[in-house]
Amino acid sequence: MFRRLLDRLEEFTIGALLAISTLVIFLAVVHRYLAGFAIPYLQDWLLGFHFGWAQEFAMICAVWMAKFGAAYGVRTGIHVGVDLLVMRLHGGARRACITLGLLCGLLFCGLLVWYGVRLVWENGAAYAWYTGLGRDPGPYFEGPLTADLEWPSWMVYLAIPLGSALMGWRFLEVLLGYWRDGTLPQHRVAHVKGLDEGEGVPPSVEQGASR
């Protein structure tokens, strides 16, 4: 139950972030283009909208998408390495290699969570926490803001520890799955929805052949 909820949430998040980021840039471009025309009233109306935040917002969406998408990628087996040597190995050696690879993935994510938390903490989260509780922030600085939206950077940087934690969790799942039944998630490169369901050959190609 929890797993399925997490899976759906992960998919929803990355899909939505990609869609939002695309639409924001699309709107900003359309706005800029139209506002350049000296059409009375319309131009003044359009000049009233500010899209100065669009690039930064789209970028933050994309980075968050990338951090959680990387976790999704572990689940779907899209992160591949140079597996020539591993493919040639058999039995225990192969098992050891693959286990090592997954453990390293887990380790890397763990380190990113650790250093990510420290980055967030030292970059303003600590200050916000202590001053929020009405206490002296001690050696901690008030953190920077993002340039255009002026959001606290530490909130934006949260993508690192959160995304890495999820990615580490996915590595762990894959590792346990591999130990249990020896299978790994495989990303199917040659699978596109809509193609293998529709007619495989364009009609005209078939027509051309029948003549």
Next chain:
Amino acid sequence: MSAAILFGMLFVLMLVGMPIGVALGLTVITYMAFWTPVPLESVALKMFTGIEKFELLAIPFFILAGTFLTSGGVARRMIRFANSMVGHVTGGLGMTAVLACALFAAVSGSSPATVLAIGSILIPAMLKQGYSRRFAIGTVASAGGLGILIPPSIVMVMYAVTTNTSIGALFMAGVLPGLVLVLMLGAITYWQARKHGFAREAKVSWRERWQALREAFWGLLLIVIVMGGIYAGIFTATEAAAMSAVYAAVIALFVYRDMTWRDVPRVLVDSANMSSMLFFIIASASLFSFILTSEQIPQMLAQAIIDLGLGPIGFLLVVNVLLLLAGNLMEPSSIILILAPILFPVAVALGIDPIHFGVIMTVNMEIGMITPPVGLNLFVASGITGAGLGETSRAVIPWLLTMLVFLVLVTYWPTLSLALPQALGMM
């Protein structure tokens, strides 16, 4: 010494098959922890800021556009149009494949995606018509490489961002070489088909061609929108990516209606997945190139290469050999991200134009995608056909040799790349 540790560790970690992003990241963290005073929080920072660059957004946007185009029936209509134009030439469907790949390349930024979009329709069709499996694989896997040479191109975006050159100018620089490669691939396909006596399609009337063109029109219009929009100054290359994603969605959902709203989440999630995988590598690679810079390794290597006294011609020869070797083992984005920061300064110091150098690197990447053991186009082609990697690799040999000739042409004839962006005043 530090270079030996860094590259040695990266090599070992990659050899045991772990994802490239993980190998890069762990190498850097280990090195930093033991050999530098740089605080490790900057690792986390770099994993964020390494991808926090507006120009990089072109990557997910172009991937999204490509996925919409593939699922939305645009590829199919392009194939039909290409077939009506060149299907009657010797090697019929092979010629169709080359032209269709070129057309799709002009709207898609990725080579494997081009192989997939065109190959998953045309390869089965070719097999049905009695073309050999090798011929089918060879044409599509090689012509799919056009995906990154003919703009838009994800690999070019990565090069431009890594080296701070203009994406738009680089895109334009890919156009003429792309057309030349189309001709060369067409020629080798013709020759191969003739040699093996493959059939051709019946000639199609101009009315039917017109009909096919009209059907493919909305897809082909995207070529005009992307390149025209950049050239006419309506948007930048990055923004063009967002425009084409929205346009592709509109075409798929409202014009061709080959997909429904219910398919949209799948398209978004698949595109996000592919983009995130690339972003993970980009972030780790930026970490790696940060530690290289911090240890002054690119400067040392660059000096060492300059001290060899190769001159531009010799240097480019070495670069091509190096990139082709790397292309055997790694996929394009990692190569660009790891090697461009090292090779680029040397190229500039030797007076090689940054845009021309970008085209050279791109063509190398294209070739790398059809060389075993790591060749993305080969993987896709073998996924479609079920042929093993060995057969797939042998199948592409004639086309591979053609592309090597093309590489020499691109490397030592800068005008081919630079004429168009210069004529357009972009550099």
Next chain:
Amino acid sequence: AEPILLKFSHVVAEDTPKGKGALKFKELAEKYTEGKVKVEVYPNSTLYKDKEELDALQMGAVQMLAPSLAKFGPLGVRQFEVFDLPYIFEGYEDLHKVTYGPVGKKLFAELEPKGIKGLAYWDNGFKVFSANRPLRKPEDFKGLKMRIQSSKVLEAQMRALGAIPQVMAFSEVYQALQTGVVDGTENPPSNLYTQKMHEVQKYVTLSDHGYLGYAVIVNKRFWDGLPDEVRAALEKAMEEATVYANDIAAEENAKAIEAVKAAGTSEIITLSAEEKLALKKALVPVHEQMSGRIGRSVIEEVYQATGFDPKSLR
């Protein structure tokens, strides 16, 4: 003993005034400390990019930076945005009263709670407008897409003229101007010339409407931890490097204007006294508009230091 390593990272090329200033500082610092300090200069964002260098400095990953003054706003020290205000300095004389004087010192003091110590202000220069149409009057800006670097003040400045501000990466600006994605931009002349923007802009207006400058800053913990005599030697080196950097900046800007003239690809517009006044009248209200952000007191202090009175424009 091992020399103390000081990494100085910046985001521009080595042959710019800032780049040359950094190299000068390296030379002087290593000389005056008799090799006790080794300075490594990383130009061109090779080590840290614009967006991350301040974070890196605060965590001690790099010791010295020279970010543009507009970067301190996002750090939470918005008083520095006073430097971005249009027409707040009449010229270098006004400016140096602030940057060499007590107001500059006071502003630097605001950085210390952030773990940053300010050492010197380095000039880039006063900005000119460029576009494909002649820009003389405020009305000429209406509906023009003007490229700016990320800054709330510059955004307000462009809006005050009726233009559409567009944030854009430096690497894309030339081409965006060439194709017309944006219509114009603002730059100190030396940046305009080295980025070849005059090739793709028909008109350059010598408006001197705003200032672009940098602050050389160090990690406070690093700085306070230095032996006294080393710190004194570095301060001396910085003082001389500052004079050197500011001299070449002024020189390069003058040269750049001549070079743009000589290139003949764009017409240089010198504003008449009335035209400049009209532009000022349109832009100075931005001071008031931004005073809530920047802080009224720092704006007043700058007025006092320079003797500028916005009421005189009414």
